[in-house]
Amino acid sequence: SAVISQKPSRDICQRGTSLTIQCQVDSQVTMMFWYRQQPGQSLTLIATANQGSEATYESGFVIDKFPISRPNLTFSTLTVSNMSPEDSSIYLCSGGTSKSYNEQFFGPGTRLTVL
Amino acid sequence: GDSVTQMEGPVTLSEEAFLTINCTYTATGYPSLFWYVQYPGEGLQLLLKATKADDKGSNKGFEATYRKETTSFHLEKGSVQVSDSAVYFCALSIGFQKLVFGTGTRLLVSP
Numbered sequence: 001s002a003v004i005s006q007k008p009s010r011d012i013c014q015r016g017t018s019l020t021i022q023c024q025v026d027s028q029v030t031m032m033f034w035y036r037q038q039p040g041q042s043l044t045l046i047a048t049a050n051q052g053s054e055a056t057y058e059s060g061f062v063i064d065k066f067p068i069s070r071p072n073l074t075f076s077t078l079t080v081s082n083m084s085p086e087d088s089s090i091y092l093c094s095g096g097t098s099k100s101y102n103e104q105f106f107g108p109g110t111r112l113t114v115l
Numbered sequence: 116g117d118s119v120t121q122m123e124g125p126v127t128l129s130e131e132a133f134l135t136i137n138c139t140y141t142a143t144g145y146p147s148l149f150w151y152v153q154y155p156g157e158g159l160q161l162l163l164k165a166t167k168a169d170d171k172g173s174n175k176g177f178e179a180t181y182r183k184e185t186t187s188f189h190l191e192k193g194s195v196q197v198s199d200s201a202v203y204f205c206a207l208s209i210g211f212q213k214l215v216f217g218t219g220t221r222l223l224v225s226p
Contacts, residue, residue: 033213042204042216043159058213092158094214103149104214108158 004107012113020079021110023093028073037090049076083114117142121217136190136220138205146207148188153202200224
């Protein structure tokens with residue numbers, strides 16, 4: 001299995017500002033993903049973080065709003081840009097390896113509140 | 116597209132009661148199926164999984180069987196505890212791709 005940590009664990013931000021969330025994995029993972037969990041809702045995939053190249057975004061999510069980096073196999077960042085109250089959510093990072101068939105391990109999440 | 120449907124909650128049970136949370140799926144390929152659990156204030160934890168038809172996943176007294184004929188993966192536990200109170204998510208993936216989650220079912224267990 002993989003242990004995934006995220007920073008910060010929570011933050012309260014002002015409208016119009018940006019926040020960068022960091023995700024660190026304790027071992028190399030093949031795939032890394034970023035999800036959003038809006039209050040009382042299920043998880044929605046934002047994008048797949050690709051090492052050394054642009055992330056692959058799901059429908060409804062764009063790079064200008066959610067830029068993602070993945071400089072190596074164990075680290076990724078998600079930025080929530082020009083925030084509005086509608087961005088208040090839990091943002092979760094996950095990772096998986098080819099050895100753990102289809103199994104993804106999740107970080108503890110970052111709880112974001114936008115005022 | 117691929118999707119997962121879960122029974123709506125909350126599910127409210129007394130301690131030691133039998134639990135069933137229904138989950139059905141729609142997929143174009145041959146998915147792997149998962150149950151994740153989210154305890155209050157925490158992130159998601161994988162509870163159990165099944166990768167092919169008729170597989171049974173089990174963990175911590177919970178079980179789920181991959182039923183291809185009914186496209187279902189219902190979660191069961193014979194005797195729930197207060198500590199099982201959490202939100203349970205059914206999910207699928209095809210190949211090594213993204214997870215598609217159901218809406219989640221909140222379980223509340225009272226002493």
